[in-house]
Amino acid sequence: MNKRILIVGGVAGGASAAARIRRLDEKAEIIMFEKGPHVSFSNCSLPYHLSGIVEDSDSLVLMNPETFKQRYKIEARVHSEVIQINRKRKTITVKDLLSDKTYEEPYDKLILSPGATPIRPKAIQGIEKPHVFTVRNVLDIEHLNNYIKQKQVKDIAVVGGGFIGVEVAENLRLANYNVTLIEFANQIMTPFDYDMAQILHKEMADNGVHLIVNDGLAKIGEDFVETHSGKKFAAQAVVLAIGVRPETSLAEEAGLEIGETGAIKVDSNYVTSDPDIYAVGDAVEVYHRILHKPTRLALAGPAQKQARAAANHIYGIPNRNLGVIGSSSIHLFNLNAASTGINARTAEASGFHFDSVYVMPSDKVGLMPDSNVMHFKLVYEKPTGRILGAQAIGKGNVDKRIDVIAAMITMNGTLEDLRDLELTYSPMLGTARDVVHHAALVALNQLNGVYREVKVSQVRELVEKNAYIIDARERREYEAGHLKNAVNIPLSEFRNRLDEIPKDRPVYIHCRSGQRSYNMVMALQHLGYTNVYNISGSYLGICLYEYFNDLAGDREKIVTEYNFN
Ligand SMILES: Cc1cc2nc3c(=O)[nH]c(=O)nc-3n(C[C@H](O)[C@H](O)[C@H](O)COP(=O)(O)OP(=O)(O)OC[C@H]3O[C@@H](n4cnc5c(N)ncnc54)[C@H](O)[C@@H]3O)c2cc1C
Numbered sequence: 001m002n003k004r005i006l007i008v009g010g011v012a013g014g015a016s017a018a019a020r021i022r023r024l025d026e027k028a029e030i031i032m033f034e035k036g037p038h039v040s041f042s043n044c045s046l047p048y049h050l051s052g053i054v055e056d057s058d059s060l061v062l063m064n065p066e067t068f069k070q071r072y073k074i075e076a077r078v079h080s081e082v083i084q085i086n087r088k089r090k091t092i093t094v095k096d097l098l099s100d101k102t103y104e105e106p107y108d109k110l111i112l113s114p115g116a117t118p119i120r121p122k123a124i125q126g127i128e129k130p131h132v133f134t135v136r137n138v139l140d141i142e143h144l145n146n147y148i149k150q151k152q153v154k155d156i157a158v159v160g161g162g163f164i165g166v167e168v169a170e171n172l173r174l175a176n177y178n179v180t181l182i183e184f185a186n187q188i189m190t191p192f193d194y195d196m197a198q199i200l201h202k203e204m205a206d207n208g209v210h211l212i213v214n215d216g217l218a219k220i221g222e223d224f225v226e227t228h229s230g231k232k233f234a235a236q237a238v239v240l241a242i243g244v245r246p247e248t249s250l251a252e253e254a255g256l257e258i259g260e261t262g263a264i265k266v267d268s269n270y271v272t273s274d275p276d277i278y279a280v281g282d283a284v285e286v287y288h289r290i291l292h293k294p295t296r297l298a299l300a301g302p303a304q305k306q307a308r309a310a311a312n313h314i315y316g317i318p319n320r321n322l323g324v325i326g327s328s329s330i331h332l333f334n335l336n337a338a339s340t341g342i343n344a345r346t347a348e349a350s351g352f353h354f355d356s357v358y359v360m361p362s363d364k365v366g367l368m369p370d371s372n373v374m375h376f377k378l379v380y381e382k383p384t385g386r387i388l389g390a391q392a393i394g395k396g397n398v399d400k401r402i403d404v405i406a407a408m409i410t411m412n413g414t415l416e417d418l419r420d421l422e423l424t425y426s427p428m429l430g431t432a433r434d435v436v437h438h439a440a441l442v443a444l445n446q447l448n449g450v451y452r453e454v455k456v457s458q459v460r461e462l463v464e465k466n467a468y469i470i471d472a473r474e475r476r477e478y479e480a481g482h483l484k485n486a487v488n489i490p491l492s493e494f495r496n497r498l499d500e501i502p503k504d505r506p507v508y509i510h511c512r513s514g515q516r517s518y519n520m521v522m523a524l525q526h527l528g529y530t531n532v533y534n535i536s537g538s539y540l541g542i543c544l545y546e547y548f549n550d551l552a553g554d555r556e557k558i559v560t561e562y563n564f565n
Helices: 012-024 065-072 138-150 163-174 194-206 249-253 300-314 344-349 398-410 415-420 435-447 456-464 475-479 515-526 538-551
Strands: 004-008 029-033 075-077 080-086 091-096 102-106 109-112 116-118 155-159 178-182 210-212 217-220 224-227 232-234 237-240 244-246 277-279 286-288 293-295 328-332 335-341 354-359 374-381 387-394 452-454 468-471 507-510 532-535
Touching (some): 004 012, 012 300, 065 075, 155 232, 163 178, 163 194, 178 224, 194 210, 194 328, 194 335, 194 387, 344 374, 344 387, 387 398, 387 435, 398 415, 456 538, 507 515, 515 532
Parallel strands (some): 178 210, 468 507
Antiparallel strands (some): 224 232, 328 335, 335 387, 354 374
């Protein structure tokens, strides 16, 4: 008998599952139910309609029900909300949202891919106002875009500094709106550590986004928002992007098991607690292979993989489920940023014995056009050297570097594996010793106790304590901006100035990017100095780390002038 497979949700997970099933079974009856008017749209491209990068919102819809029918013999029913699963009868109850009529459809197998809903906390005063928007689908983005254009809105508050909030803020800014981004935590983009996030903060500020961190939205007025701290910002429109909640109501009402993270619990083949019902995508709980615990991961790649795996399992094709590591990337004005695995904050909170390095090599040979610094942070386990995660920010191909690390993590790679990895090289594309090799070498030095370093986050305290800090850059670089109490002893001069460098107290050394200071640290160690530290991140990292917090102007600067070149 032909299988009858019903799918709830017609976008990333749902449409992928439907297409895979058709490839596995030409005879199956496949019906996809979608409560919205569109199936198969590019959720990830939605924010780009606000700037006009995606000019026509119709182009966000990749396939329509007719194409599904003609090409794949898949029935896609839009405006059709599944309101109940009747497990005993193996049927679902569907509400046709246009006619308001309900009907039942029987299934052999049911796949749930209902996604996640944007959170709208009732406690926020004014949350129900018509100028408060969320972004999940094509209608949402059209609605927002039409509203701000028709009402000639000038000021917009975006609430939440995750992927969606940041992308929405960027695209609104590109369209010349005055944008205030409000984030409750002390940083945006939590896959990044605080030190790396400062680079993103600066990029937001440099491009005219008014970024507020450490403050939450308390109240929405007609043309303003007010934060917990009582600050008011002009806003004739508000976009809420403070997170998503997995759509579990159908599953819960049907008595399917919900996991400890609040998402639908599935086994390694995405089967729920009912053997005839599968669930995939943002609505499910997945296994974190580094943290060894259930987690939620609302990303498109995993949703598509899970959909394929569920379809395979229906047809007896075995899957290998390695769990997730959480790889993601974002473009922000002139920067690209990507991360994979866990960051130092999570490693700390999860009790790992770990360390990290922050390096900033060139992404291409310096002589080449478009050669730029790439900020790269590598987190590894001690003493094994197992790679736990990485973050990269720069103008170049950060995603290439992070994808290499993602592959390494997946293969349980160590710092030695990364150091020995044979990668491609051509001057226009990279350097003979790639950014990732550079990070592995620095981390191995650190792990093997070749030299010691302090983190960029510790520098303020060192300056305040009047620690002995050597700036190993050339004089003209020092004169263009330096740490307030740093002594300028360039690498090219220090061998003649050893009498100035004390042996009875710690000596901290930085240059611009860490290369010259590393050489000086090594030389001093060979000359009998035992208390020498390289300052990770060096002057460039220090400037980036301090800049955004200094913008407020309510604390003493530790540098005379910022220098970002
Ligand atoms: C603005 C935005 C930008 C994003 N950017 C990225 C990115 O750059 N990279 C990345 O990896 N991920 C990104 N994502 C996340 C990614 O889109 C999701 O992880 C992915 O779409 C999840 O797939 P899904 O099938 O679980 O849910 P969705 O793709 O959201 O599909 C679920 C569908 O189910 C429908 N539905 C729900 N309940 C019912 C019901 N009872 N009956 C019928 N239909 C129902 C919903 O209407 C919805 O259309 C972004 C998401 C958004 C919103």
